[in-house]
Amino acid sequence: MAARSVTRIGIVAGEASGDLLGAGLLREIKKRLPDAAFEGIGGPLMQSAGCRSLFPMDRLSVIGFEGVEKYPEILGIRNKLIDHFQSSPPDLFIGVDVPDFNLGLEERLKVAGIPTMHYVSPTVWAWRGYRIRKIRRAVDHMLTLFPFEASYYRKHHVPVTFVGHPMADQITDRSSMAAMRRALHLPAKGMVIALLPGSRRSELKRHADLFVKTALWLHKRHANIHFVAPFINPETRTIFEEALYRQGAWFLPVTLVANQSRDAMAAADIVLLASGTATLEAALLKKPMVVTYKMSWLSYLLVQPFLHVKLYALPNILAGRKIVPELMQRDATPEKLGMAVENFLTHRDKTRSLRTVLADMHRSLRRNADARAAEAVIRLLKPRKQPAGKMPVMAN
Missing domain, CATH: 3.40.50.2000 (Glycogen Phosphorylase B;)
Incomplete structure (x- = not known):
């Protein structure tokens, strides 16, 4: 044989x-x-x-x-x-x-x-x-x-x-916001906003101050907001902490956690994040989000001639239309980002309709x-x- x-x-x-x-x-x-x-x-x-x-x-x-x-x-x-x-x-x-x-x-x-x-x-x-x-x-x-x-x-x-997408298979609809908040020692009640300025050192260098300034803008207008920010390693966390002190924002109610980006987003009501794969994760968690990204102007000018898309955030690309705000380059300012987050806070009907769209997106990828x-x-x-x-x- x-x-x-x-x-x-x-x-x-x-x-x-x-x-x-x-x-x-x-x-x-x-x-x-x-x-x-x-x-x-x-x-x-x-x-x-x-x-x-x-x-x-x-x-x-x-x-x-x-x-x-x-x-x-x-x-x-x-x-x-x-x-x-x-x-x-x-x-x-x-x-x-x-x-x-x-x-x-x-x-x-x-x-x-x-x-x-x-x-x-x-x-x-x-x-x-x-x-x-x-x-x-x-x-x-x-x-x-x-x-x-x-x-x-x-x-x-x-x-x-x-x-x-394997991530769509892994993420279920049974995740409990209350359980995630307990696990991360976040307030059980009130509004929680997750801050994800990126995973790479270069992204933190570009985004840390922008995200801290946006959190300050929101805190001045909504003192009851609590923030949670996950970091992939001590180096990226340090860059963010330095931005907190540089902007005089050490008093902000923000919880910094190691890794656990998915848990942080699951615990949050709204997510402010850098464009990338994390936007898909937020979409699969059915989270209202505001997406941003900044690169050096030289890099932007070099890349721009080769771009073939008008939408940048993955949820928008998958939907074929802008369903979540995306504020890139010169539009990435604390005021514009803060107002986009605030829009979700004050228009709950938009949040509900967005979650329905994101649920359909999840089913299509599972x-x-x-x-x-x-x-x-x-x-x-x-x-x-x-x-x-x-x-x-x-x-x-």
Whole structure:
């Protein structure tokens, strides 16, 4: 009796969010292919799910120009992975996010005859649209988290599957605001506003004073408001604390917490936050929010010619219209942000109607993403795993 061949899958994630996505995908693949073997680059969650990591994942965690000195090392890692997978070809390679690293790797592996899949669409629909040509060359199949992304790829003739967003599967409608407030030692009654100025050091540098000034503006007009601000590490917390003292705002009723951004938003009535993935989390929690972002004017001027969108906050992009305020660049002032928050305080009917829209959005994204992604992997693997002499059956 012939020995059963082991399915080998190469996979690379470069950040904590990708490690979480990758781990969920690996677990679901294992349910369908118990003997599957995984290797590439993954963090602790992917390694616990069975991935052999050939390099530490944190070597790839570089944002923009903040780590230019690391680029030669990163290019060296990519070249070593190319050599490794070309000399020992897997049945499939999956790049999880980090497109600046993974697309180049996928392109080289696809040329070598290795099927490639990319999980989490680059924001090619929003800016640098010319990247779609490279994606077509590099990717056999794209897995997207949002339905509008799948439509974009179909329009550009890239095979695609919309799998839903794992965060929508994780967040339930049963979270208790009262329980979250008790857990974070927040006032049981009264208005609580969550402040999320960003997770990166560079974001805190740009946003800390703006958020503190906005909190001061609101406190002067609504003395009963309590604020809660979560921080990913001591360094970002320190930057915010320095802004509190710099603005003479040490008296503000604000609770600073370590991590726990989801709990902080769940405990709040309204969220003021920097544009990014956290806006989706706030939407799934059905929270009224005000979204802002500031970058250096030089960065803004460099990026602006490549932007293809008029909406920036994910809830607005998903809705196809502005359902939450977004105040960027010159509009990001304490007065404008404060008035947008105050508008939710004084118009409860708007808050109720917004929650209805956000509930529909949550349902549209709750698709059992890990399982759907694994099924797409199995479909792409099938033609490679056909016994000799049998032609694969093409699905309609």
